[in-house]
Amino acid sequence: MTAGEFVDGRPMESVAIVALLTAPGPRPAALLLSGEAGIGKSSLVNLAIQLAASRSLRTLVATPSEMGSRAPFAVVTDLTAGLNALVEDLPVPQRRALRVATLDEAPGSGLLEPHAVGVAVRNVFLTLASRGPLVLVIDDAHWVDEASRWVFEPY
Numbered sequence: 296m297t298a299g300e301f302v303d304g305r306p307m308e309s310v311a312i313v314a315l316l317t318a319p320g321p322r323p324a325a326l327l328l329s330g331e332a333g334i335g336k337s338s339l340v341n342l343a344i345q346l347a348a349s350r351s352l353r354t355l356v357a358t359p360s361e362m363g364s365r366a367p368f369a370v371v372t373d374l375t376a377g378l379n380a381l382v383e384d385l386p387v388p389q390r391r392a393l394r395v396a397t398l399d400e401a402p403g404s405g406l407l408e409p410h411a412v413g414v415a416v417r418n419v420f421l422t423l424a425s426r427g428p429l430v431l432v433i434d435d436a437h438w439v440d441e442a443s444r445w446v447f448e449p450y
Contacts, residue, residue, distance in 0.1 A: 302338045309342060316346045321428065340434045347430045353423055354430040359438035368396040370433060370443035371416055381419045389415035396442070413446040 302309050308328065315326050326343070328336045347354040357373035375382065375397060382393055392411035394400035423429045433439060439447075 302335055302342050305335050305339055308339050312339060312343045313346060316343065316350060316352065316430070337434055340432060343430070344432055347432075352428045352430050353426075354432060355423075356432045356434070357439075358434045359440065359443075360435070361438055364438045364440050366440055367442035368412065368446070369440045371412065371446055372397040374431065374433075375416065375419060378419055378423075381422055382415070384422070385415050385418060389418060393419075409442065409445055412442075416446055 312326065315324055318324075328339050330336060344354060344356060355374045357370040359370050359373075363369045371393075375393065379399075382390055385393065388408070388411050391400065392408050393415035395402050395407050396412045420429065420431070
């Protein structure tokens with residue numbers, strides 16, 4: 296995929312995505328696509344996902360929806376799916392909190408500590424990023440559930 300493969304009607308944004316995902320060398324970077332519904336943001340997100348895949352970049356994707364926005368930690372669950380080995384390496388309080396938040400473990404008698412979930416997610420992402428480029432994609436961020444939003448806002 297090259298800069299010449301634009302999303303129809305969105306050449307500037309397409310070029311920005313290609314530049315972000317093909318720039319040499321490790322460096323933190325972020326891209327936020329915002330705007331009215333129906334202007335092609337999801338097409339741009341799909342371009343980013345396809346480009347990341349073509350470059351073998353580790354890509355974690357969440358696609359929240361209106362219905363899912365009522366489920367606590369739905370986006371956290373989407374982004375950490377398939378990362379069980381990394382979760383198992385976390386300190387016990389973080390591991391337990393994340394496993395309870397993602398419904399992989401029963402809550403038991405204790406309260407779920409949201410801060411521990413946030414620290415666990417951060418540590419999982421940092422571990423992945425230390426192993427190579429990491430792309431996090433959240434399409435339709437306005438539907439991110441409140442608990443996941445709380446996890447990501449402090450960072």
